[in-house]
Each structure stands twice: as structure tokens, then as C-alpha cells.
Amino acid sequence: MSQIPENPSASEGIERALERGLFASRWLMAPFYVGLMIGLLALMIVFVRDLVGFMVKVPTAKEADVILGVLTLIDLSLAGNLVIMVVFSGYENFVSKMEHVTHRDRPEWMGSIDFSALKLKLLASIVAISAIHLLKAFMNVGAMTDREMTWLVVIHVTFVVSGVLLALTDKLSGSAK
Incomplete structure (x- = not known):
């Protein structure tokens, strides 16, 4: 079985150029x-x-x-x-x-x-913004239907649960390192 000789300098050059x-x-x-x-x-x-x-x-x-x-x-x-x-x-x-x-x-x-901390900060900000929208909706309760209010609560709870799960995941992955 014959092997084709590689030209290490050419492949390394291509690799370096690609990486750059x-x-x-x-x-x-x-x-x-x-x-x-x-x-x-x-x-x-x-x-x-x-x-x-x-x-x-x-x-x-x-x-x-x-x-x-x-x-x-x-x-x-x-x-x-x-x-x-x-x-x-x-x-x-x-x-x-x-x-x-x-x-x-x-x-x-x-x-x-780092990227992990950024994700948590972003999600915390999104939860805060969602909470403000929810509070504004509750203060104008007559302007929205029950269905719209329910969806606002469901979306907010989804953001909160996502934040908690993301924090737990990051904590668990950090302790595994």
C-alpha cells in the first residue's frame, strides 16, 4: 500500500490562511x-x-x-x-x-x-421588561380581554421559568468543570 506523500508546509499554510x-x-x-x-x-x-x-x-x-x-x-x-x-x-x-x-x-x-453571564443578564432584563408590561396591563385591566391577560401571564411565567432553568443549567455545568 503506497502512501501519497503530504507536503506539510503547503497544508500548514492553507490551514493558517483559513484560520486567519x-x-x-x-x-x-x-x-x-x-x-x-x-x-x-x-x-x-x-x-x-x-x-x-x-x-x-x-x-x-x-x-x-x-x-x-x-x-x-x-x-x-x-x-x-x-x-x-x-x-x-x-x-x-x-x-x-x-x-x-x-x-x-x-x-x-x-x-x-462571559457569554453565560450575558445570557443570564439578558434574560433577567427580559423578565423585568415583561413584568413591567404585565403590571401595565393589570393597571389597565379593562382595556384587555381575559384571553390577552392570560397570554401575558403565560409568556411572563415562561420567561421566568426559562431564566431559572438557565441559571440552574449554568450552575450545574459550572460545578461539573
Whole structure:
């Protein structure tokens, strides 16, 4: 049985070139993060619009309407925080470290959130946003059907259970290492 002699230098060169190309492809994610920052700008515009509309109505608003207005602002703020977490940690985990950003206000978690922790933080934010939507729905209970309310509760419980299961899975896999 004759073996075909391999040219190790040629195959190693191809392998290195392929690996460099694959590694460089991580930069394809950068435009996604720029797009998310544009989405954050859109959230800010909606926040300012809602804040101005809310402040105009406050002097004559009922207490429940003020609470709903504040909950809407909190909801938008949480969504903005979610975008920032995804952009910063996603960029640092998958594209490049932000080593050149040495501002004194740099968040402590930057550079230290791994993918598992990011998933938990994202799910916690989603649960919080879902809880705010649910609370707003309960405060406007007459505006929704029983079926719609049931679905909101089911969706929220699904998010909560998913978060608990994800945390348990991460804890179990961490203890197995």
C-alpha cells in the first residue's frame, strides 16, 4: 500500500490562511453592533417623546396614569440597558477587546462578562421588561380581554421559568468543570 506523500508546509499554510480568515470574519459583527447603537438612538428618541408627552399630562393626570407613564419610561430605559449590554459584551466577547477605552467611568463589568453571564443578564432584563408590561396591563385591566391577560401571564411565567432553568443549567455545568 503506497502512501501519497503530504507536503506539510503547503497544508500548514492553507490551514493558517483559513484560520486567519475565520478569525478576521469576527469583524463582520461590528456593523451589527453599530446598528444596535442606532437602535439605541431610536429608543432615546421615543423616550424623549414619551417623557415630553407624559410631563404635559402630569398636572391633570390621575395617579394610575402617572404610574403607567413612569413604567413606560422604565420599560424604555431597561430596553436601552439591554442594548448596551449586548453591544458592549458582544463586541468584547466576539470582535475585539475595548482595551483603548480607559475612561474612569468605564463600567466594572466590561471585559468580565462571559457569554453565560450575558445570557443570564439578558434574560433577567427580559423578565423585568415583561413584568413591567404585565403590571401595565393589570393597571389597565379593562382595556384587555381575559384571553390577552392570560397570554401575558403565560409568556411572563415562561420567561421566568426559562431564566431559572438557565441559571440552574449554568450552575450545574459550572460545578461539573
